[in-house]
Amino acid sequence: MTLQTPHDIEQQLDQRFPALYHTLHREQMLDWGAVCHGWVTTVFQTLRARPPLLLYAREFELIAPADIVGHAEQFTDADSHVRLREGLQLLPFGSTGAGDYYCFWRDPTAPDEARVVLLWHDDDRVDLLANNLQDFIFRMMVDAVADLEGSLLEQGDVVDNLQHWLASHRPYLRAEQVQALHELYASPAMHTGGVGEDAAAALIQRSIGFDGMGTSFGYVPE
Helix, strand or coil: CCCCCHHHHHHHHCCCCCHHHHHHHHCCCCCCCCCCCCCCCCHHHHHCCCCCCCCCCCCCEECCHHHHHHHHHHHCCCCCCCCCCCCCCEEEEEECCCCCEEEEECCCCCCCCCEEEEECCCCCCEEEEECCHHHHHHHHHHHCCCCCCCCHHHCCCHHHHHHHHHHHHHHHCCHHHHHHHHHHHCCHHHHCCCCCHHHHHHHHHHHHCCCCCCCEECCCCC
16 A cells, blocks of 8 residues: 555654644645656646746755655665664665765754654764754755755746745745745845855855754664
C-alpha cells in the first residue's frame, strides 16, 4: 500500500512530523507534480501562480510524501551508505538532488520541536540548519536569491516569480520574516544576479540564528 499522508508515514516509521508539515500537506503545498522529461516547460508552468513548498530554493528537491518511507528505510538498512548509528532518528522530507537529505531531527536537548538538518551522503556529517521548519523555509527563501544564475526564478520575470512565491508561503512564516523577505525581494539586486552569498548569510544569521546553527555531528555507526 502506498503511504500518502504524513499520519500514515508517522505510523509506519514511528516518528513525528512538525505540525507545520501537516498543515502544508492539508493545504496542498507538498506537491511539485510528476517528475518527467520537460518538467520545466510543462509541470513547472502550472505551479508558478501558487508555488508549492520551496519550489525556487537552491539545491532543494521536495520528496513527495508517498516516497518518504522508501528514502527513510535507507537509514536503517545494514547495507546502505547512509545507515544511521543506533539511537539516531532522522525523517527525510527533501534532498539536494545529489544524494544528501534534508531531515527533521528531534534534538534530545530540545525535543518539543523538530530541527532541520542536512545529512551528507558522502561524509559522516549532519549539519544543523534551522531551529524548526518555519525558520528553514525562511532560510531557503533568503538563500535562493544569493545567486540567481541558473535558478528557476529566471524562468519568466524574476520579481513576479518572487512575489508569487512569497504570497504562497506567507501563511507559514512569522510577520517579521515576511517583512524581511518583502524588503529583500524589492532589492535592485534581483535584476543583477542576486544579493550575494555574504549578504544572504548575514540576513539568515541575524533573523534565525541560534546556538548550534552551522555545527555538525556524525551519523555513521561505530
